[in-house]
């Protein structure tokens with residue numbers, strides 16, 4: 751699949767929990783400060799807030815009105831589905847109608863939460879975030895890094911995409927605002943068969959002290975390719 755820009759797409763909260771490997775450990779993060787960057791139109795932040803997590807989500811589009819967010823999200827959902835239909839990345843039996851239902855369900859939860867708790871949703875873009883250093887115990891980042899690298903580098907972007915230097919700066923910023931742990935998903939190429947993303951391998955190899963990290967596989971079958979792994983980083 752090829753895209754010309756980053757889509758404003760959001761996973762249902764409980765599917766995002768599985769993706770990040772948080773579904774079995776929510777109680778561990780109750781009262782902790784968690785950043786979801788980028789949050790997109792996902793219901794993850796609303797779900798975490800309801801579970802007692804002090805969560806902030808950020809995304810460049812969070813400055814839009816509720817009507818604009820809904821319109822952009824639905825337009826990008828339809829664009830993604832149209833692009834996916836003939837994609838060789840689509841695994842056999844993958845249910846695009848279910849994707850649409852999940853997305854629309856998550857979108858309504860996101861919009862209601864954004865209206866009820868606007869302070870939870872901050873307009874911001876990597877590689878520069880408006881948060882103090884070490885503000886968050888856990889930083890989550892899904893479907894931005896690696897996925898929007900140029901096509902030739904294993905990403906989805908038909909145009910320039912985010913290059914390795916952008917990824918270095920983005921990850922340095924995520925490390926700056928995290929005092930403990932970062933989970934990045936997915937960490938594989940957008941190809942069939944998917945492989946560990948070369949930028950992810952490069953970033954892991956050059957992690958500065960005291961950071962350590964590894965690829966972490968998840969039992970999560972929502973991806974087009976049915977394959978999901980990511981990166982888990984922590985301060986040692």
Ligand SMILES: C[S@@+](CC[C@H](N)C(=O)[O-])C[C@H]1O[C@@H](n2cnc3c(N)ncnc32)[C@H](O)[C@@H]1O
Nearest residue numbers: 756758759760761788789790792875876892893
């Ligand atoms: C595919 S969505 C992923 C949303 C969510 N993490 C998920 O997995 O459902 C990618 C998001 O990245 C946001 N985005 C685009 N450029 C960005 C940047 N430079 N920094 C942070 N977020 C960005 C988009 O607005 C979009 O909401």
